[in-house]
Amino acid sequence: MTITAPLDPPARLLMGPGPISAYPRVLRAMSAQLVGQYDPFMTATMRETQELYRRVWATRNDATLLVDGTARAGIEAALMSLIRPGDRVLVPVFGRFGHLLAEIAERALAEVHVVEVPWGHVVPTSLIEEAVARVKPAVLALVQGDTSTTMNQPLDEIGAICERHGALFYTDATASLGGNAFLADAWGVDAATAGLQKCLGGPSGSAPLTLSERAVSVIRSRSRVEAGIREDADASAADFVRTNYFDLGMILDYWGPRRLNHHTEATSMLYAARECAAVLLEEGREAVIERHRLAGAAMLAGVRGLGLGVFGDVAHRMNNVVAVEVPDGVPADAVREALLDDFGVEIGTSFGPLHGRVWRIGTMGYNARKDAVLVTLAALEAVLRRFGVAVAAGGGVEAAGDVFRAAVREEVLA
Amino acid sequence: MTITAPLDPPARLLMGPGPISAYPRVLRAMSAQLVGQYDPFMTATMRETQELYRRVWATRNDATLLVDGTARAGIEAALMSLIRPGDRVLVPVFGRFGHLLAEIAERALAEVHVVEVPWGHVVPTSLIEEAVARVKPAVLALVQGDTSTTMNQPLDEIGAICERHGALFYTDATASLGGNAFLADAWGVDAATAGLQKCLGGPSGSAPLTLSERAVSVIRSRSRVEAGIREDADASAADFVRTNYFDLGMILDYWGPRRLNHHTEATSMLYAARECAAVLLEEGREAVIERHRLAGAAMLAGVRGLGLGVFGDVAHRMNNVVAVEVPDGVPADAVREALLDDFGVEIGTSFGPLHGRVWRIGTMGYNARKDAVLVTLAALEAVLRRFGVAVAAGGGVEAAGDVFRAAVREEVLA
Numbered sequence: 090m091t092i093t094a095p096l097d098p099p100a101r102l103l104m105g106p107g108p109i110s111a112y113p114r115v116l117r118a119m120s121a122q123l124v125g126q127y128d129p130f131m132t133a134t135m136r137e138t139q140e141l142y143r144r145v146w147a148t149r150n151d152a153t154l155l156v157d158g159t160a161r162a163g164i165e166a167a168l169m170s171l172i173r174p175g176d177r178v179l180v181p182v183f184g185r186f187g188h189l190l191a192e193i194a195e196r197a198l199a200e201v202h203v204v205e206v207p208w209g210h211v212v213p214t215s216l217i218e219e220a221v222a223r224v225k226p227a228v229l230a231l232v233q234g235d236t237s238t239t240m241n242q243p244l245d246e247i248g249a250i251c252e253r254h255g256a257l258f259y260t261d262a263t264a265s266l267g268g269n270a271f272l273a274d275a276w277g278v279d280a281a282t283a284g285l286q287k288c289l290g291g292p293s294g295s296a297p298l299t300l301s302e303r304a305v306s307v308i309r310s311r312s313r314v315e316a317g318i319r320e321d322a323d324a325s326a327a328d329f330v331r332t333n334y335f336d337l338g339m340i341l342d343y344w345g346p347r348r349l350n351h352h353t354e355a356t357s358m359l360y361a362a363r364e365c366a367a368v369l370l371e372e373g374r375e376a377v378i379e380r381h382r383l384a385g386a387a388m389l390a391g392v393r394g395l396g397l398g399v400f401g402d403v404a405h406r407m408n409n410v411v412a413v414e415v416p417d418g419v420p421a422d423a424v425r426e427a428l429l430d431d432f433g434v435e436i437g438t439s440f441g442p443l444h445g446r447v448w449r450i451g452t453m454g455y456n457a458r459k460d461a462v463l464v465t466l467a468a469l470e471a472v473l474r475r476f477g478v479a480v481a482a483g484g485g486v487e488a489a490g491d492v493f494r495a496a497v498r499e500e501v502l503a
Numbered sequence: 504m505t506i507t508a509p510l511d512p513p514a515r516l517l518m519g520p521g522p523i524s525a526y527p528r529v530l531r532a533m534s535a536q537l538v539g540q541y542d543p544f545m546t547a548t549m550r551e552t553q554e555l556y557r558r559v560w561a562t563r564n565d566a567t568l569l570v571d572g573t574a575r576a577g578i579e580a581a582l583m584s585l586i587r588p589g590d591r592v593l594v595p596v597f598g599r600f601g602h603l604l605a606e607i608a609e610r611a612l613a614e615v616h617v618v619e620v621p622w623g624h625v626v627p628t629s630l631i632e633e634a635v636a637r638v639k640p641a642v643l644a645l646v647q648g649d650t651s652t653t654m655n656q657p658l659d660e661i662g663a664i665c666e667r668h669g670a671l672f673y674t675d676a677t678a679s680l681g682g683n684a685f686l687a688d689a690w691g692v693d694a695a696t697a698g699l700q701k702c703l704g705g706p707s708g709s710a711p712l713t714l715s716e717r718a719v720s721v722i723r724s725r726s727r728v729e730a731g732i733r734e735d736a737d738a739s740a741a742d743f744v745r746t747n748y749f750d751l752g753m754i755l756d757y758w759g760p761r762r763l764n765h766h767t768e769a770t771s772m773l774y775a776a777r778e779c780a781a782v783l784l785e786e787g788r789e790a791v792i793e794r795h796r797l798a799g800a801a802m803l804a805g806v807r808g809l810g811l812g813v814f815g816d817v818a819h820r821m822n823n824v825v826a827v828e829v830p831d832g833v834p835a836d837a838v839r840e841a842l843l844d845d846f847g848v849e850i851g852t853s854f855g856p857l858h859g860r861v862w863r864i865g866t867m868g869y870n871a872r873k874d875a876v877l878v879t880l881a882a883l884e885a886v887l888r889r890f891g892v893a894v895a896a897g898g899g900v901e902a903a904g905d906v907f908r909a910a911v912r913e914e915v916l917a
Contacts, residue, residue: 093555093781096532096774099544108537108767118510119771120534123522123706125849130513141507157708158572158748159766165748193747196727286767292537294571294708294769313610331745333607334572334579350854352573353522353700355708357533357775360510367507435539440764 101429102456104465105437106236106410106449107264108286108293109456111361115291118364123356127348134363135344135354141366142297144374145266145289146281148273152300154344155362156335157355160263160284163296165193166335167259167280170308171228173328174198179226179256181205181212183242184235185440186261194230197331202226208238208442209401209412214246221254228257234265234407236287236449237440239400241269241407248277257304263287266297267369268381268409268453279304288381288409290454291365295358300337312338377457381408384452384462387492391466392450394488395473395480400447409453412439414446416478421445424472432468459493515843516870518879519851520650520824520863521678522700522707523870525775529705532778537770541762548777549758549768555780556711558788559680559703560695562687566714568758569776570749571769574677574698577710579607580749581673581694584722585642587742588612593640593670595619595626597656598649599854600675608644611745616640622652622856623815623826628660635668642671648679648821650701650863651854653814655683655821662691671718677701680711681783682795682823682867693718702795702823704868705779709772714751726752795822798866798876801906805880806864808902809887809894814861823867826853828860830892835859838886846882873907 103109124131135154143153156163168190172178178199180191183206194201202224206212212231221229229251234241244260251258259280262271268288273281279301285291300308313329313336330336334352342349369377385408389399398414415421421438425448428434437449452462466485473480517523538545549568557567570577582604586592592613594605597620608615616638620626626645635643643665648655658674665672673694676685682702687695693715699705714722727743727750744750748766756763783791799822806813812828829835835852839862842848851863866876880899887894 093785095528095781096535096548096777098535098538098774099542101536101538101542103537103539105539108540108770111537114509116534116536116771120530121510121512122515122530123517123525123700124512124515125517125519125843126522127852128513128515128843128849134510134512158576159769161766162572162576162748165746169746189747196743196745196747196750198745284767286537292769292771293767294772329610331610331612332579332583332749333603333610334576334749335746336610352575353698353707355573355706355772356522357530357706358708358769358772360512361771363510367509371507429539429542435542 100433102434102461102464104450104452104456104461105435106451107453109290109451109454111292112290112365112368112455114368115361115364118360119357121360126353131354131356132348134359138359138363138366139344141363141370142299144370145297145366146273146299147271147275148299150273150299150301152305152341154298154340155359156296156298156340157352157358158296159293160282160286160296162335163282163284163298164190164261166337166340167282167298168193168230169197169332169335170330170337171257171259171280171304172197172199173227173311175200176227177202177224178228178230179220179224180230181217181220183210183212183238183240184208184232185237186232186235190230190232190261209240211240211242211402211405214243217247218250221250221256225254226256228259230259233260233262233271234269236264236410237443239406239410239412239449240402241265241405244276252277257307265407267377268457269407270378273299285362285365288453289365290368291361295355295362297362305341308338378408381453381457383492383496384457385409385411387459387462387489388450388452390492391462391485391489394484395466395470396484400443409457410449410451412443412447412449415448419476419478421448424476427472427475428468431472434465434468436465462489514847516848516875516878518864518866518870518875519849520865521867523704523865523867525706526704526779526782526869528782529775529778532774533771535774540767545770546762548773552773552777552780553758555777555784556713558784559711559780560687560713561685561689562713564687564713564715566719566755568712568754569773570710570712570754571766571772572710573707574696574700574710576749577696577698577712578604578675580751580754581696581712582607582644583611583746583749584744584751585671585673585694585718586611586613587725589614590641591616591638592642592644593634593638594644595631595634597624597626597652597654598622598646599651600646600649604644604646604675623654625654625656625816625819628657631661632664635664635670639668640670642673644673647674647676647685648683650678650824651857653820653824653826653863654816655679655819658690666691671721679821681791682871683821684792687713699776699779702867703779704782705775709769709776711776719755722752792822795867795871797906797910798871799823799825801873801876801903802864802866804906805876805899805903808898809880809884810898814857823871824863824865826857826861826863829862833890833892835862838890841886841889842882845886848879848882850879876903
């Protein structure tokens with residue numbers, strides 16, 4: 090018999106674009122013992138978690154729940170349940186995750202239309218409105234924060250545009266939720282999805298999702314009840330959703346008062362999702378966003394203080410991630426490896442056109458903290474110096490520290 | 504600010520058909536801090552977990568991995584990736600989960616053929632062979648253990664039948680794996696799926712899956728690479744898989760040496776899955792099955808010792824669950840509630856034709872233990888007496904105890 094030692098991960102400070110180090114309270118909740126699927130504690134925790142996420146999403150949507158899978162599972166559940174084969178779907182693309190929405194819509198056999206802007210920019214609202222009017226999509230699918238470019242797409246006028254043109258408005262807020270403003274009801278969002286592993290400070294594996302009544306009625310019109318638990322009164326639509334696991338109609342019946350058995354809820358991930366929301370709401374939704382804004386501003390000032398350039402339209406950056414230009418001649422991946430090996434600090438690589446050109450440094454969830462920012466900048470300075478980059482000694486830590494100190498002064502004066 | 508207390512589940516002894524109480528070592532692993540998605544520790548843990556599950560499945564399949572979702576996610580990934588629209592799929596049904604396989608195959612737009620036997624029986628191998636010869640399916644989809652009826656379908660001859668008739672052999676072992684024999688290679692299994700929340704002793708939310716080379720080649724022939732990370736050399740099949748999240752070709756590229764980004768692996772669920780396999784393999788695959796056999800035999804003797812009937816073909820029962828007939832006039836759900844409220848012991852209800860007629864009592868994973876069996880029988884006796892059932896005093900505990908004592912004697916004599 091081989092002895093397999095208990096799992097023991099190395100200490101890491103995760104300052105990439107996610108996953109990031111989870112809140113300790115979230116990890117503690119994950120070690121709690123399980124209860125049965127219909128235990129009163131289980132159903133009460135499901136209801137409580139729905140209510141907590143209504144506050145996270147700023148919505149009164151009854152249909153607010155978790156999909157059991159990663160953030161991508163939430164996206165697929167939303168798109169597969171909302172898109173009928175042949176539907177026109179419009180996807181404004183400003184980075185990798187816009188392409189992903191288009192790709193999933195293609196898998197759902199939609200007629201996909203794309204409007205695209207260069208990486209590093211958001212899509213002008215006027216361009217979106219023009220495209221909606223021209224394409225007349227059934228669904229507009231739009232990422233809020235695209236970590237591939239760090240951009241934060243303004244969404245506040247999109248719901249009204251969709252309503253004027255009879256489209257459903259779906260958005261993925263995986264990278265942004267919790268660290269940037271998100272107002273589902275005020276912005277007229279019909280469907281939104283996220284994951285835990287970014288600003289919410291949990292592990293990947295549970296996807297919060299919220300649906301407007303309009304979205305629910307589309308999904309309900311496509312319902313199909315599985316044979317094993319079907320009763321005579323349950324008819325099935327001919328145009329049923331082409332997936333069982335992601336059929337949100339069935340998932341709604343599982344989370345709703347009927348408690349109709351579907352999958353077996355991932356209990357430990359429910360515990361984690363519940364704690365992520367509890368941690369956020371106790372600190373306060375606005376306070377958490379402000380903490381992300383401050384940590385992100387400090388990191389931005391810090392990398393500039395080291396003499397590094399920043400990629401993209403900084404005015405439209407998400408609070409929680411900054412794309413740092415790799416100095417000419419510096420091996421991007423070797424720097425990341427040295428940071429990890431020598432300092433236990435992880436920063437991110439990039440995809441597609443930005444690969445090798447920018448690092449992505451995140452400040453999110455638990456790690457949107459002063460010490461995490463300053464440790465990262467000190468380590469980055471040391472590593473860059475070793476790679477021969479002429480960095481200003483202490484320039485990163487000083488500039489970031491100034492941002493934090495100014496915030497404290499403002500608070501004292503307020 | 505409302506204070507949301509940390510999550511604190513009540514103490515439960517979960518003796519239903521799953522989920523059951525997790526191994527403490529698995530829960531401890533889930534509270535471990537996260538690492539990055541491409542951290543050397545993360546990729547090493549993924550590789551190690553694949554190797555551990557090869558031993559759990561008794562296979563040399565390179566394509567052995569986890570799907571991020573519940574057991575049902577594993578089923579859907581296998582069926583959606585293997586079934587082309589219009590394919591003939593044969594599903595022998597002997598309980599609820601056979602209907603589920605048929606339902607998911609219908610969602611995949613298969614031409615579904617079903618052979619069905621009454622609940623409480625397994626499907627005769629001759630009936631399966633006759634149907635395979637007649638239908639000539641592309642895929643035979645067959646549950647191993649169906650918790651709805653407790654039956655354990657013999658699989659050892661099915662692979663050869665499928666090979667003779669050119670069908671792929673897919674089986675779901677969610678309810679059975681770890682507590683009953685499963686030999687993927689020896690039985691000629693092309694695809695198999697499971698979940699953690701039964702005999703493997705973990706939480707729901709990760710689906711172990713293994714694929715033969717034949718299954719992989721079908722999946723590879725349908726590959727499509729997403730636009731955001733597509734390179735020119737990557738062509739896409741016209742007959743692509745109609746899901747992104749469950750496209751096993753992409754998931755294989757994520758787990759394989761290319762490490763092509765797909766979803767963000769659910770780190771804590773990976774930790775849990777790794778520990779489930781480690782716990783099982785340290786005790787020994789055969790020893791764990793024997794522990795399930797013994798606990799199941801004791802529970803069977805115990806409920807009979809209480810004078811209760813047992814549903815179904817007991818000779819073909821899974822080791823880990825017994826279906827106990829509810830005595831006439833006894834309110835099935837009220838008994839379950841009293842067990843939970845007064846003793847913290849959960850036993851299971853039933854679906855469809857068995858609802859209100861049988862309770863399902865599980866002895867699996869961590870809870871395939873003498874004390875768990877005896878506590879359950881003592882509590883059940885007390886509750887049944889209160890509901891006016893004439894149970895033999897101590898009859899359950901004595902009969903079950905005899906089974907455990909005889910096993911100890913055999914071990915001493917051996």
